Amino acid sequence: MPTKLTELEGYVLSSSKYGEKDAIISLLTKEWKISIKVPSGYDVKSKNHLSTLIFNKVHIDCMELSSSFLVALQTKTLINYTSTYEDLKKSLAIQVANELLIKFFQDRDREIPYLYYEKFLEGVNEGFDTLTLVLIFTSSVIRYLGYEPETGGCVNCGKKNNIISFSWDEGGYLCSHCAQELMTIKEDNNYLKVLRYIFMVDEMRMKKTQLPEASCLRVLEEERHFLFEQLSTEIKSLDMYLENRKKGNK
Numbered sequence: 585m586p587t588k589l590t591e592l593e594g595y596v597l598s599s600s601k602y603g604e605k606d607a608i609i610s611l612l613t614k615e616w617k618i619s620i621k622v623p624s625g626y627d628v629k630s631k632n633h634l635s636t637l638i639f640n641k642v643h644i645d646c647m648e649l650s651s652s653f654l655v656a657l658q659t660k661t662l663i664n665y666t667s668t669y670e671d672l673k674k675s676l677a678i679q680v681a682n683e684l685l686i687k688f689f690q691d692r693d694r695e696i697p698y699l700y701y702e703k704f705l706e707g708v709n710e711g712f713d714t715l716t717l718v719l720i721f722t723s724s725v726i727r728y729l730g731y732e733p734e735t736g737g738c739v740n741c742g743k744k745n746n747i748i749s750f751s752w753d754e755g756g757y758l759c760s761h762c763a764q765e766l767m768t769i770k771e772d773n774n775y776l777k778v779l780r781y782i783f784m785v786d787e788m789r790m791k792k793t794q795l796p797e798a799s800c801l802r803v804l805e806e807e808r809h810f811l812f813e814q815l816s817t818e819i820k821s822l823d824m825y826l827e828n829r830k831k832g833n834k
């Protein structure tokens with residue numbers, strides 16, 4: 585059987601037990617998301633164990649069997665983020681991002697927000713506002729899935745001024761004229777600004793500005809609803825993250 589050797593570098597999104605002590609991990613690389621079997625990955629005494637722990641950045645030498653199934657030969661941990669497990673707020677925030685990547689992207693999809701994820705992890709671990717980061721990351725997922733709303737001008741007529749409203753159904757900003765025609769209400773300025781910012785900000789600047797909480801929560805709720813409407817997929821860890829925030833664990 586023909587085999588190929590490959591080297592991969594990326595983040596462990598999920599890990600599950602396979603057989604007695606092996607693990608199957610889902611790895612997010614610059615190129616795509618891919619499943620890899622890690623021999624002895626579930627054996628805590630094995631050198632491979634650390635490379636199967638979620639959030640960690642790892643380097644893996646793999647053997648690619650003709651069935652397109654990858655098996656790890658050797659693993660090395662590049663960044664160890666496991667201390668994050670002890671911080672509920674941080675780990676729940678990362679779980680939201682991991683769930684988005686696992687549920688909304690297929691293995692070997694080439695359009696995947698890798699750089700946003702990398703900066704998102706950095707930001708969460710540095711203690712930057714997780715709500716801002718979760719919102720920007722969710723927005724990057726919407727963009728990569730091809731559903732980015734129009735925030736450069738009115739989605740209906742293209743006009744750049746007198747923007748007063750936004751509609752997920754219409755797909756973007758609405759000017760006063762079009763908003764009136766569509767009977768959409770005038771929106772608060774913070775909300776409109778947040779919408780433009782989250783779809784515009786690049787990954788290098790996503791941890792520069794903390795966004796206003798109320799608008800963040802509202803837009804995040806709307807994005808969750810939008811993704812469910814489009815793809816009938818729920819983001820379960822978002823409930824846990826938001827629930828934990830409500831308990832005052834900001």
Ligand SMILES: [Zn+2]
Binds near residue numbers: 738739742760
């Ligand atoms: Zn218009």
